Amino acid sequence: MSETGTLRRRFELIGVGLTAALAIAMIGLLAVDALRAYPVAGGLYEQARIAGWWLDHALGTNVFYHPFMWRSIATGILIGVVAPLVGTYLVHREMALIGETLAHTAFAGVAVGLLVSSTTGWNGSLMLVALVVGILGALSVQWLAERTDTYGDVPIAIMLTGSFAVGTLVISYGRGMSGINIEGYIFGDITVVTPSGAQLMAVISVLVVAVVVVTYKQLLFITFDEQAARVARLNVTWYNTLLIVMTAVVVVGAMQILGVILVAAMLVVPVAAATQIAHSFRETLLLSILFGQVSVVGGFAFSISQELPTGGSIVVVAIACYLLAILVSSRSTAAISTH
Template identity: 80%
Template structure:
């Protein structure tokens, strides 16, 4: 009976998460098409709902489109980050998120320098995405072609990419007025319309890829050697997973910043492993914990005028500690479950 109740709560939570994600995607589509009459009318309904929300909560933020874009980006991050992170944590690759975040930071630095010297007006997130994916492929290449321990290529890429980013920022200081602090620690104002739309497209792609390759990714996660014996293209699926991680990291960097972005790949999954009974349940619960962390973090950030990234991570850690207390298991269960 208790198990059935738990299952129903999980399904309701996933259903509400899906509904919220659909609403946020709808807003981003309407935001893009608001120059057209019908889309404009529906778009104004979102703003009216925001005005009513402001009136009910005593705030003055939800009427503004930038807040809806930030919320939409956060909701999508709360889905795709734990989704990809579940595979990473069970493969003991939690550090890869931090590595690719630093690689994406180098991409931002390159984009800033290129923009300031050539007048290019493209999105910095685009340059971060390109460099992040190249960094992911680089980590994969190093891991397969060196005899060092598995985490050595990751550590080299982490420190090397951040070093390159800091050198470029220092070299180009004064050439641009963009505050790099927002990319380091996250900032709701960093979320541009183009950045939010990019996150929407990438999120849909990541979810679709995970659904299409769920069994293959599960196979290589728990028994890579058996997958090779079964003639599964393990290298391809490893590369696919690490590229999806880079994509998620770049999108989440808008809200959480380079310093904190890896937390959303790991902490909700760590919480889910404490109370889940299977990999599939871990996947679902990690998404729920991720979404609750996003919503709770935004609520704290808005009400107390605090940074959203730090608020989200603190809430996520709170859920992790509660999950440990509820399960009675040790924190070490994350690497063995």
């Protein structure tokens, strides 16, 4: 390996190490927030609020002292890890729009949860309802794709439009009832990140990373040569289902920050940027996570400094990373479809 390649590899490993440390720190912060009623965690919680106050004082902001901002930032950091991680497999399988489809399915779940909450007084987690509906939607897409003779994207289009139609009908039905506020889930809003929603994102992140580590070779096999995987008697249906269910749970978690409309961007854009400069699938995987983190951190910084929506800021930074990757790459913009 050349000296330039060695240096590049070193920077990638440093970036991945820092990202992993940051993600672990965010999970720890969410754990302290969840357990703050207990003495030890309560002391750490107060220390964290003091540290946030000093950080606000140093930066001239009014952000880091508030626990709801911790949850939002922690959720965003974790999204920046798991969304590109799953998205790398989806992009290379030409399934980029599946994230948008499952986001619309989760939207229907949130709508149902809001309606039930407003009519019955139920105080359960809306994200848990969205998670269940999202997984059911993912399994339905998989079932339609395997049981019908239509083109591969037809079941995706049917599920995308059908689930959004169900969501709009439910919202219209409950429009006159109190407690129906769906805009934050459509466009993304850091204020909709509840403690239970942030904790759910932490659990999702740990599970998704663990599953990808354990099944990396199998998912890689079906991504690049599904027919050969079937000949090798790999249970392709099971791994396809696993991938689409992981996508569903990641989409539900990411919907809190990015909203239904923008959630698919974090599955696709960081991966698209990585494919412009990566030399292998493994490197694409690592670089997409790094681009995801740059997008999230940069988006939060831009959003806070300019008082703009966080979801849109994150996506704009991600697209800027993609354009920059094209400029520094010797490949054409068609590299994503051929790499």
